[in-house]
Amino acid sequence: MARTATLSLLLFLVFATPAYPQASKLNRAVRTAENLEPSIPLLEQARETERKLAELRRTTGKRPNIVWIIVDDMGYGDPGCYGGGNAVGADTPVMDRLAREGLRLTSCYSQHTCTPTRSAILTGRLPVRTGLIRPILAGDTLTVNPWDGETSVAKILGEAGYYSLLTGKWHIGEGEGMRPHEVGFDEYYGYLPAQKEITQALDTRRYPDLTLDADKLERYESIGAEHALIHGFSMGDTKTVSTVKSLEEMGAADEQLVDFSVERIMEFAKGEKPFFLEHCFMKVHTDNFANPKYKGLSASKYAYKDSLCEVDLLIGRLVKALDDAGVLENTFVFVTSDNGPQMDAWPDAGYTPFRGAKGTTWEGGVRVPGIAYWKGMISPGRVSDGVFDLMDLFNTAVHLAGADAELPREVYIDGIDQTAFLLHDEGESNRECVFFWWKSELTALRMREYKWHQKVLLPQSTFMHIDMAVLQDVGTAPWLFNLYIDPKEELPVGHRRNAWLASLGAEAKAHLMTFKKYPPKKVGL
Structure with missing residues (x-):
């Protein structure tokens, strides 16, 4: 070799x-x-889109809300609108409907694993530039805070008048100075690690060599990994809401997180500020455990498929909350996955029709679902194979907020503003290379x-x-x-x-x- x-x-x-x-x-x-x-300069496309946005601002009186919905480790072939759904034993009617009523991207790209993707969309920068080239795991010793010198999209939007909230999985640093509400978000409610890192010390059937060995378990716990649901504010305290003590609690966590996001959406809608919500599901990252309310929800009955069906149902609740709050027509929604399926955990894993999977840069590892939905602004039924990198969400959000002048100048930005591609009725991608x-x-x-x-x-x-x-x-x-x-x-x-x-x-x-x-x-x- x-x-x-x-x-x-x-x-x-x-x-x-x-x-x-x-x-x-x-x-x-x-x-x-x-x-x-x-x-790629597409000037007429950009001009027409700006006219469209200006008309909406005249109607609403403020900048649009921005909602990103990130599913963990969902494969390209999992949602029905991407060839999965009923065909693979797990219906996804909500994602399918959003795709029918919006824009379905068929060449949408992530990084090869979760931390790199999550950092990239928040900074608009490749992980190799920020140093966040792989997940930060319990026991890792960092030489510097990876967020030093970085500017998150939440920080830019906050300075542009937005209120920003991240709900759910973080996985981009657990130490002080690295948590969401310390790098630009006004508020954070969620779990800092991936769900497997929380549950492996509780799962005797799957990890008996850890859970039943008192010495190993004590040493593992001494690493200090965070197993708690936390609530933090940029200008206030960080408190522990609860600690996961059972697999059933972890199974029900996503519903609790959506309850919180729904409650905050209703509150945001009453305020004067536009809002930025990044809702990050814990599922469908292995290990998947059933929400007691939804056990056997899928036709497959396997834990992964049940989790996928639950996530789809919960995405429906988030979109319904936007509608009930009267802000759906002024909210840009984007649904995606942070990478391809983690096939190493099969059968607790998703599906991709492509070569490779999570952990590789074959299409199966990095080509992911990407659904852009904005009632009244994105024409229903659009499908595009235009190339889109999830880092483009950074520049697109900054542009929607009218904050292009605030893009960092001292670092290289790999994202591209794709507003016109997403909103124009016949939009073409502005990106040439991924x-x-x-x-x-x-x-x-x-x-x-x-x-x-x-x-x-x-x-x-x-x-x-x-x-x-x-x-x-x-x-x-x-x-x-x-x-x-x-x-x-x-x-x-x-x-x-x-x-x-x-x-x-x-x-x-x-x-x-x-x-x-x-x-x-x-x-x-």
Whole structure:
């Protein structure tokens, strides 16, 4: 196997050339500022969208509310509107309806795992830049606070007059100075880690070697992982609401979290400020435990499928609350997943029709559902294969808030404003390329319908995309796939059909050159 090159070596080799070399001839994007990712200029589309937004502001008298709904580890093929639903034993009527009444994105991309994605959408920056290249796990020792020098979208929106709330899973740092209400959110109500990190010390059937061994359990608990539901305010105290003491409590947690978000939506609607709500489900991340009220909810009866059906039902409650509060027509809603399904936990895992899964930069690991819904603003029934990176939510939210001038200038921003793409009746994506990193390794990129790999994650056993996979160089030439004829990335087309597309390496080179002035941050991960 070829030895993996380090990021530092790649950067050393690239920095011998002038900054920002010419991208490939395919590239239509234009760089408008040194620290901003180039975007495709679609001026008439942008002008028409701005007229549409201005008319709404004249009607409502304020900026739109913004609601992001993040499901944990939901696969591309799980919702019915993406080919799952009834066909895989778990109906999702709410997500299906939102897709029918809004815009369904078929090329929406996350990072390869949860912490990188969650940090990326809040900062508009690739995880390799912020140092948040993998989940921060119990027992990790960070050398610096990863949030130092970062500006969250919540902070920018707050300065633009929004009230911001994050409900549910965080997983981007549990220490002081790293929690949501300490990095820009006005309020936080949720659990700091993933649900498996909370329940594994309680699950005797699945983890007997931990739970039934007093010494191991004591040592595990001494790590100090947070197992509590907490409530914190930016200008006030952080308090523990309750501590999870049973699997049944964890199973019912998402309903409790939605109860809270619904209550706050009703309160926000009575106020003068627009609001930003990021609601992050604990489910469907393994280990899934049934809410006692919804046991056997799915046709499948498996825990994952029951959880998926419950999440869909709870998304319906969030949208209904917006409607009942009279703010649905002034609220941009986006529903997505933080990465592909965690197949290592199968059968407690979702489904993707693509190659790979969570932990890889194959399509199965990073292509996720993306549903944009805005009653009266996004035309029903739209479907687009325009490329969208979840980091684009950062720039889009900032633009909707009228705060573009507040975008950070001292760091590189990888997100792109996609407001016009999402809202225009015939919107086209402003993004030309998506770059895929696995920790500190640039592995692949997508441009139009082409996917270019220079490194790949290869599982050594069925479904073992995290626990038993090997990162390796591809060999003598990059692996180039045409996703329109080979969406499963099974057979490269490079020298047999499109040898000239090897020039996509120019995109990788230009991308790496952005690290010269804006070097990656190391936080101890």
